[in-house]
Amino acid sequence: MRVVVIGATGHVGGYLVPRLVAAGHEVVALSRGRQRLYREDPAWASVRSETVDRAAEDADGVFGARIAALEPDVVVDMVCFTPESATQLLDALRGTGARLVMCGTIWVHGALTAVPALEHEDREPWGEYGVGKAAIEDLVLAEAARADGVPSTILHPGHISGPGWPVITPAGNLDADVWRRLATGERLVLPGLGLETLHHVHADDVAQAFALAVERPEGADGRAFHVVSERALTLRGYAEEAARWWGRTADLEFLPFDAFAATTTPEHVATSWEHVARSSSVSIAAAREHLGYAPRFTSLDAAREAVARLAGTPGSGVPSLP
Incomplete structure (x- = not known):
C-alpha cells in the first residue's frame, strides 16, 4: 500500500516509518523539515519525503487536496490538532478510497470513575488539548459511520516515552x-x-499500534483504541x-x-x-482484541x-x- 504519514519525523514516526517500509509499504513522509530524525534507520533511504507547512496550507485551504493528490491507500495523521484541520482532510479524502488513521490522546477522558478506563467511559475532557482531540475524534468516527465516509481509526497514546x-x-x-x-x-x-x-507508553509500541491499524482495517475501522503500556x-x-x-x-x-x-x-x-x-490509567483490552496490539x-x-x-x-x- 501507499501510506502517507503526516508528521513522519516525530518521535513515533521515527519508529513507524521503518516498520511500514519493512512491511513492504510505499511510504510518503510529510514533515515541516525543521528537525533531525529521532532515530536514524536505513529504511529512510527508500522513503519519499516532502516538506510541508500544514498550518499555512490549512489556512489557505489546500492541505487536504495536497494529501489526496498523493493518491494514498492509507493516511496516518500524527499531527492534527483542530477540528477544522480534520474536516479539511476528511473532505479531501472522501470518495478517494483512502483510509485514515489518526493520533488522539488518552486525555479525551475527564476524571476517571473506574480504572483502567475503557474507551467509551468518562468522556468529559477538560483543557484545550483534550477537548480539541475529543472533538476531532467525534468528527472522524462520525465520518467513518457514513455510508460514503472515509474509513477511519483513532489511536489514543498515553505519555509517549523513549530515547531522545x-x-x-x-x-x-x-x-x-x-x-x-x-x-x-x-x-x-x-x-x-x-x-x-x-x-506511559514507549514510542515504538505506539508505532506498533499504528502499523497494525494500517494493516488490519477489519479490526480498526470505525473504532478508537487506547495505546499504552500494560x-x-x-x-x-x-x-x-x-x-x-x-x-x-x-x-x-x-x-x-x-x-x-x-x-x-x-x-x-x-x-x-x-x-x-x-x-x-486506561485499558488496552480493545486494542489487544481488535488489532492484536501487544506492547513490548x-x-x-x-x-x-x-x-x-x-x-x-x-x-x-x-x-x-x-
Missing part, C-alpha cells in the same frame, strides 16, 4: 532535577499522596523504582498540591497539574530508556545509569 524525548517524571512534569534527586538520594517532593497515576504507575511506586536504577532508596515527601507548587517553577507546576489531576515495554522500561539517554549528558545534572 523528555519523559514525564514521578512528579508529573519534565523537570530533570527529579531524576538528579532520585539518582543522588536527595529528598524529592511529590504532589498529593503519591497514589496518583501516570500511564499498566499505569503510581507516583510513589514510579519514584521508588527509578531510584533503584542508581542503587538508591528514594527519600520522598508528599505535599498537598498547593504546597508542592511552591517547591518548583510555574511551568513544572502547570505540567504536574495536567498529569496529576487526570491520573490516567512496561511503563518503567519506557521511562528508563528515556532517562538512560538523558543521564550523563552535559547540562542535565543527571548521573549516568550504572
Whole structure:
C-alpha cells in the first residue's frame, strides 16, 4: 500500500516509518523539515519525503487536496490538532478510497470513575488539548459511520516515552532535577499522596499500534483504541523504582498540591497539574482484541530508556545509569 504519514519525523514516526517500509509499504513522509530524525534507520533511504507547512496550507485551504493528490491507500495523521484541520482532510479524502488513521490522546477522558478506563467511559475532557482531540475524534468516527465516509481509526497514546524525548517524571512534569534527586538520594517532593497515576507508553509500541491499524482495517475501522503500556504507575511506586536504577532508596515527601507548587517553577507546576489531576490509567483490552496490539515495554522500561539517554549528558545534572 501507499501510506502517507503526516508528521513522519516525530518521535513515533521515527519508529513507524521503518516498520511500514519493512512491511513492504510505499511510504510518503510529510514533515515541516525543521528537525533531525529521532532515530536514524536505513529504511529512510527508500522513503519519499516532502516538506510541508500544514498550518499555512490549512489556512489557505489546500492541505487536504495536497494529501489526496498523493493518491494514498492509507493516511496516518500524527499531527492534527483542530477540528477544522480534520474536516479539511476528511473532505479531501472522501470518495478517494483512502483510509485514515489518526493520533488522539488518552486525555479525551475527564476524571476517571473506574480504572483502567475503557474507551467509551468518562468522556468529559477538560483543557484545550483534550477537548480539541475529543472533538476531532467525534468528527472522524462520525465520518467513518457514513455510508460514503472515509474509513477511519483513532489511536489514543498515553505519555509517549523513549530515547531522545523528555519523559514525564514521578512528579508529573519534565523537570530533570527529579531524576538528579532520585539518582543522588536527595529528598524529592511529590504532589498529593503519591497514589496518583501516570500511564506511559514507549514510542515504538505506539508505532506498533499504528502499523497494525494500517494493516488490519477489519479490526480498526470505525473504532478508537487506547495505546499504552500494560499498566499505569503510581507516583510513589514510579519514584521508588527509578531510584533503584542508581542503587538508591528514594527519600520522598508528599505535599498537598498547593504546597508542592511552591517547591518548583510555574511551568513544572502547570505540567504536574495536567498529569496529576487526570491520573490516567486506561485499558488496552480493545486494542489487544481488535488489532492484536501487544506492547513490548512496561511503563518503567519506557521511562528508563528515556532517562538512560538523558543521564550523563552535559547540562542535565543527571548521573549516568550504572
